[in-house]
Amino acid sequence: MNHLPRKDHHESGKRPGGTFILAAALWVLLPLLATVSLSGEPKNVAKRYRNEPIRPIPAIVDVDRRKAALGRRLFHDPRLSHDNTVSCARCHPLKRGGTDGLPRSVGIKGTLGDINTPTVLNSSLNIAQFWDGRAATLEEQIDGPVHNPKEMGSNWKEIVSKLSRDKEYHRLFEELYDTGINAANIKDAIATFERTLLTPDSRFDRFLHGDEQAITDDEKKGYLLFKSYGCASCHQGMAVGGNMYEKMGIVQGYFAERGNITRADYGRFNVTGLKEHRFEFKVPGLRNVELTAPYFHDGAVPTLEEAVSKMAYYQLGREIPPRDRDLIVKFLKTLTGRLPETSP
Ligand code: HEC
Ligand code: HEC
Known part of the structure; x- marks a missing residue:
């Protein structure tokens, strides 16, 4: 197998003395490290x-299975949208690889989104969520679609009030969370479910x-x-x-050739405001x-x-x-x- 230089490789061999000591230390430590598996691999x-x-992707995810099951139910529940028509699964159907196969998804009232829907499968492995990385965690990400008028067009007050009227949800949240149904717990359950979506x-x-x-x-x-x-x-x-994050079109200008540049095309620039982040995506x-x-x-x-x-x-x-x-x-x-x- 030929290897590429990887960004996380350290330069080695510059100081032979140091290298020798390091090598000797590794010789002793490696068998230990192999059993401990530092990175969770x-x-x-x-x-x-x-x-x-x-x-490789690990076969087992260590999460609270009952919270994940509640999260699965919420993920498929259209009551998370303003008019009770759009669930997370509408745009991220799990049977189809976690995305809907459309260039851009359709939210409430038939509204077309601004950017292609990425898969939710393995999203817990990402450094951050969204194409431009604007959400640091899966929990934070959920605020996006819930409020986006082109997606679910709702808010937490509305959602909590709708779900609280459901006896089954009431029981499940009371069982699993000290504080019952609220935004943080809904997000926690959905994110827990998403962490199980490894392949x-x-x-x-x-x-x-x-x-x-x-x-x-x-x-x-x-x-x-x-x-x-x-x-x-x-x-x-x-x-x-x-x-x-990397620029789309590092060598050849993708956007110059495609034309019709939209705000979404600016990618990471929309988050940092830095010129050098224009057209960069996760x-x-x-x-x-x-x-x-x-x-x-x-x-x-x-x-x-x-x-x-x-x-x-x-x-x-x-x-x-x-x-x-x-x-x-x-x-x-x-x-x-x-x-x-x-x-x-
Ligand atoms: C109307 C379609 C639609 C709905 C409904 C929707 N999403 Fe998304 N989802 C998207 C789009 C589009 C993006 C990318 C947006 C961006 O990057 O700016 C996305 C991004 C994501 C990501 C980030 C993936 C990555 O690799 O960056 C996750 C995770 C996610 N959605 C989960 C959810 C959850 C959970 C819900 C329900 C609370 C939900 N989505 C509802 C369309 C949708
Ligand atoms: C300099 C970094 C870089 C290199 C090198 C690179 N890619 Fe990508 N790749 C990206 C970025 C950034 C995107 C997202 C571009 C966009 O959405 O506009 C992407 C998107 C993709 C996609 C689409 C994925 C999706 O879900 O939309 C595929 C497939 C892909 N790359 C395969 C490859 C292959 C095969 C090669 C080698 C021939 C390659 N890439 C080289 C950065 C890179």
Whole structure:
């Protein structure tokens, strides 16, 4: 396997004395670290794949299952919207990979949104929520759709009053939270549910765990190309993305070529106001990407093939030959994991 320089790698070998002592210390410490697993990673990553830019998703999430079940119910409840027509699941249907397949979603009163809906699957792995990272946590994120007039157009007072009239909710909240039904507890339950929406056990993860047969030779070639083209410098970690902000159109001007620039296109700039953050987005995770078309923040790209060609061109300045593109697409399809149970 060829490796890309990763941003979190430290330079080594500059001071031979220090390196020796460090090496000696590691020799003693490594077996200990391997059993402790500092980063919470699964311990069973095959030794030869421990330095790969992509990490497997853990199979078990440690959350309060009863709160998660309540969160699942709230996630599917249209009473969180002003006119009781739109639930979180409307735009993030779990059966379809956690997103609705539209370039832009439709909220209450048939209103069209401003930006493509990202998946909720694996969103707990992101550094922050939304394309521009404006919400630091999953809990904070929920304030967004609830108040957005183009999405659910409601507010907490209205929601708490509606849910309080429901005997079943009343009972569940009283059981699970000292303070009963309120905004913080509703957000806590939904975010707890969202933390269960991981998709472990993809064929690619099984490969990382040491099962060489889990992916085909073509898919392995696609993975090598993914690294050698430089995709993994941005799409990496457990979510194969979601852990940094990068400009869309680093090498070629995406927006100049597409035209019609909207406020949403300014990305991270809308959060920080800094010029250098214009057109920067949270790099989307590529887990389950075969299910989450159309692609990009503007939902402009209907197929994975086209998304890969555009990435090669705009982010890396390369015209990718169809054969390489198809191999990368084959690799990307190995990232589809086991979807969580989908019944409400
Ligand atoms: C009308 C459609 C719609 C509804 C309803 C909706 N969302 Fe979203 N969701 C979106 C869009 C669009 C974005 C991206 C917005 C942005 O980045 O500015 C998003 C982003 C998110 C994200 C961030 C994902 C990431 O990778 O950054 C999470 C998590 C999320 N929604 C959860 C929820 C929850 C929970 C609810 C219900 C309380 C909900 N959504 C309701 C459309 C919707
Ligand atoms: C410099 C960082 C960077 C590099 C290199 C890069 N990407 Fe991306 N990628 C991004 C960003 C940022 C986005 C979001 C762009 C947008 O929505 O406008 C993205 C979006 C995508 C998407 C769409 C995901 C979605 O859910 O909409 C795919 C697929 C993708 N990249 C694959 C690749 C492949 C394959 C390569 C290598 C050929 C690559 N990327 C190289 C930063 C990068």
